[in-house]
Amino acid sequence: MRRTVPVRLGDRSYEVTVGPGVRGSLAEVVGRLGARRAVVVSARPPEWVPDPGVETLLLPARDGEQGKTLATVEALCGEFVRFGLTRSDVVVSCGGGTTTDVVGLAAALYHRGVDVIHLPTSLLAQVDASVGGKTAVNLPDGKNLVGAFWQPRAVLCDTDYLSTLPPREMRSGFGEIARCHFIGAGDLRGLSLTEQIAASVTLKAGIVEVDERDAGKRHLLNYGHTLGHALELATGFALRHGEAVAIGTVFAGRLARVLRRIDQSRLDEHLAVVRHYALPTALPAEVDPGLLVRQMHRDKKATDGLGFVLDGPVGAELVSDVPVDAVLRALDGMPRAPLAALVGAAASDAVPA
Incomplete structure (x- = not known):
């Protein structure tokens, strides 16, 4: 079963294709673009990369936050120059969310923009990172602080790639799917994996179409991410992105409850959805809440005090200038568990059905 989701952005429109074997259409897509050369940046073995059908340079990449730096982007652009890549050619990413972000940013900057095609190989990248045109790398001071919009x-979301993922990497992707429950996707728990991916992409496409540059409604996609990003940094990325977002989603529900935006049953729903996907719901016991608050102040939504996307009477929305004491109460109300236990549980073989 294949699903095609259009992202309608005028002359920047494109399609997201989801299903088994869809990477086989790469040469057709490259041909439509008229490119004569391609640079493929892959974090996966060469046999995972389909033939683009043109002269190709294959460059290795490494998934993981440690490689998500400006130095990596500079190194890629240097390889583009040596290969003779022009603005009429194409760059292809093949890997997880880090590869998508780094390669997308390199494509956005090289010659002020060269076409890019994404072949996301992780669940997290298929449901979120590869779609919408956000590209970014990290600084020591925070996540995704340097980036550009480049659609x-x-x-090509080939679900065959997912059969090769370790259980923990699959679970990390479910963290992004879980948060979709609270920002308009509805209950996805009874759907097939392809349908869950397509539904998540459809939700994101609809939001991006009305707010490509993250000036308003696109904030909804950051549900659970404000605390999630802070947890990634505070744990030295011992928590995977989707695991941290899952904890952040539970926290968002608890903070909304502290602010009396939702009732107890809706808070319980946050817990139930995250638990369905076998994701963590507790804060790492070793992490100081004060450190988390300081880190959240650096979030891009914190333009007027602390800002969070929170559930409420009319659904999720951006809430600005949230009092620090309310944030601390919500953090204090969350269960705690040793980081080793959270990581160990995530590394188990159990994967949600």
């Missing part, structure tokens, strides 16, 4: 020309 891909196509996204």
